[in-house]
Amino acid sequence: MSDSLIADLLAGRWRDPETGAAVTVPLRSVAIAPSLAGQEADLLKPLGLGRRLALVSDPTTHDILGRRVERALGSIADLQRVALPDRPHADDATVASIRAATTGADALIAVGSGTINDLCKYAAFLDSKPYAVFGTAPSMNGYCSANAAITVGGLKKSLAAQVPVGVFLDLSVLAAAPRRMIRSGLGDSLCRSTAQADWLLSHLLLGTPYREAPFALLAADENALIEEAGALIAGNAAAMTRLARTLVLSGLGMVICNGSYPASQGEHLVSHYVEMMEGERLPETFHGEQIGVTTLSLARLQHRLLDGPPPVLRPTAIAEGDLKRHFGVERGEACRREWDGKALDTTKAELLTARLAQDWDRIRARLQSVMRPVLALERALVVTGAPRRAFDLGWSAVLYRTALIRARQTRNRYTALDLAGDAGLLEEFATRESHSQPGAE
Structure with a gap:
């Protein structure tokens, strides 16, 4: 098909x-x-x-x-x-x-x-x-x-x-x-679930544009690709064909949407943050290996948010000069422009909190309908021997915690990282997520 x-x-x-x-x-x-x-x-x-x-x-x-x-x-x-x-x-x-x-x-x-x-x-x-x-x-x-x-x-x-x-x-x-490159392609494909949920969240909460078309392109291959992921490493021709088609169709999905929205959301922001801030000092890893790890984290965050009551949002606050101190002057200014595009003031925070309280059951059901269970995503990485934790990539717990908290400041896309951050839940999640790893300081 x-x-x-x-x-x-x-x-x-x-x-x-x-x-x-x-x-x-x-x-x-x-x-x-x-x-x-x-x-x-x-x-x-x-x-x-x-x-x-x-x-x-x-x-x-x-x-x-x-x-x-x-x-x-x-x-x-x-x-x-x-x-x-x-x-x-x-x-x-x-x-x-x-x-x-x-x-x-x-x-x-x-x-x-x-x-x-x-x-x-x-x-x-x-x-x-x-x-x-x-x-x-x-x-x-x-x-x-x-x-x-x-x-x-x-x-x-x-x-x-x-x-x-x-x-x-x-x-x-x-x-x-090399097997690592095959695992990387799988990792880059697993984020369909978290990317779609993040993009849909932004649409339902903020009214940003959203399309089902790029995800419809992937539907025929996704179940078998994830449930039979081990066949990729075993050299199964049908599995490799599914992966190749998925990679092509995912790219075409971005083309028809005029942007990377359907394939790059919160999980990519975390990966990009790490590469931007520490890339030259870390062990070399493939992009898709990173995305496999960050996808699991975003999936856990999304499920945790949806398992709870409607989030109560507060104005997005950041100290004057903080972005330039953290990212450097040039990068900090670029991040500030992105951040300003989605930061919530008091009025907007109150409006969105009311919307969440009124429509939480509908919003939650819509998001859950496009998400995959965390265990299913993790199992696909396990059977292929792919990295599953920041520790596996050579990332320290301190770096990963910071990335989970700071990544949302790098781009004007409203994701689960923003919802958790604006609800005051992100720092606790980042601490738990980063310190659940072997070697955590």
Whole structure:
């Protein structure tokens, strides 16, 4: 069903379940197959990318797949290889180097996964060039999205970026990826539950826009993906196909919503906080590994809030200069602008408290209808051997407690972190959550 769903979506035949309107996406071609060896040129030809192509890879991804793609495309294009250093950073400096190296290219061909894809899609966006991607790992859901996670001036941002015209996933390559990268893709997929609940919470409480469409795209694969997660590590072809489809469709869900709302809420804010404040000093971890851990925390927080009485909210208070002292002057000012967009004054706090008291049963039922049990999410991580606790990532209890409390200050999205914070419940939750881990100080 999901394969035909992707085909219908690309062809403009898939209809929004809420409105009945046909949904269109700028992506033109998706290939998910047991093997794409020998088909690389045929996949690109119909896309009309021009004769001058720049193939962007790092030493690892070039060995895994880039060399094969380079040979195949040599017959149809004037191909230039852009060799990134090992373990490139998704930052503004690397984007600038890619742009400088590809000034004469008609289009970019990314060979890689998260970092390389983000770098190419943002460079392509800035230069108004098309790009396509050959994936090397099922490690994240950003292949098809219209945003890129790029660090600018030390602050990690989600920036508008180019949607690829083609996404090509060779399942034999994905299945051979390191297990940590497969677990990462699973972790990045588990947050559907917490992200949808957070986005719906903001809609029900604040009236912000919300859509069911991106979640309808994922429904056919989600149960089996989570309940049979162990099959991913066992090399099961059907399980890998489900994960690949989920990653593609999650990205397309972000495209049709014009933002990362359906796939990035409170759980991502916590991860982004840690990377922004301590990333260079911590053990290296994959984004999806972090999201698996933070998803469990957000799921526990959401369930705890809904198991209690209607929250009583109070004005959002923060001491003058606190954000600049904590985050630094530049990042603190950026956080202040985000924070000001959702901070509650006395009038709004009282209004929302009254709304919660009046509609709590309805709000709670709506949110519970889109959530998955914490134990089901945790079991999927357990059977794959993925990290489940901040301790497993090398994050201290002090850091994780601070991240749970401070993450909401980094972005203007109202999530369960804000509801708990505005109700005076967040600090206690953060303390319990961080100190329930081995090695807690």
